[in-house]
Amino acid sequence: MNHHLLLIIHLLSATIWVGGHLILTFGHLPQALKTKDQNIILNYEKKYEPVGMSALVLLVITGILMAYKYGVSLDYWFQFASPIEKVISTKLLLLFLTVAFALSAQFRVIPKLKSNPEKLAEMAFHIISVTIIGVLMLVYGSYIRFGGI
Template structure:
């Protein structure tokens, strides 16, 4: 197996962990927490998921950058939005930055002070990160299958 194939495999594996975990959180835990107004439901999930979720995100970012440079060795050219590959790569970078901003904000600003009153703010973050994750998956598959644009 070549280095490229190993990187793709790692990227997909850790994307599965990140996006799958957020889909489980969004669909399986968040509705119950909102209905019961019980932040402990989210906190219990986060305490189990975070030790694997955050490293998965970091590995995804690193392997994604490696793959992006493999496909187009001029990262600044990605933001010209000229051509299908540049559009896909630029959108992926933008979405990853948004994910990182939301994840860091939730981790350090919302979760430490989580109460029933601010559970909806966390719900917004969870849903946004989940939707962004799904969009990143679609873009990633699109790069490998000929593109959306």
């Protein structure tokens, strides 16, 4: 697939993923915490999850394909040898961290949050963490334009 098309899909997916989490963090989370209403978060998650998770899958696929186009194949992941490889490896580590937070939220926090608003603080930690990670991934990705870090 053409690199430019991969980049466009990657950027649109990043817009959905990071933008959705920024809306959640700054638009819905403060109100949920203030009113102690977990349904604000749960309702947003229910609407956003199909689109957000699709965007995340596209981010992973296009990111890996673009990494290969930059000559950073699986053999070079996590060696941190070249500037481009440093960016890609860092983004992969951040992706693994995102997946860990997502699994924790999905299987541990959200089931308890449905019946216990006291879990809002823990969910807020997950939301803010994933949002910060998403923004960091976006920033690291911008370094590709300059040849890496």
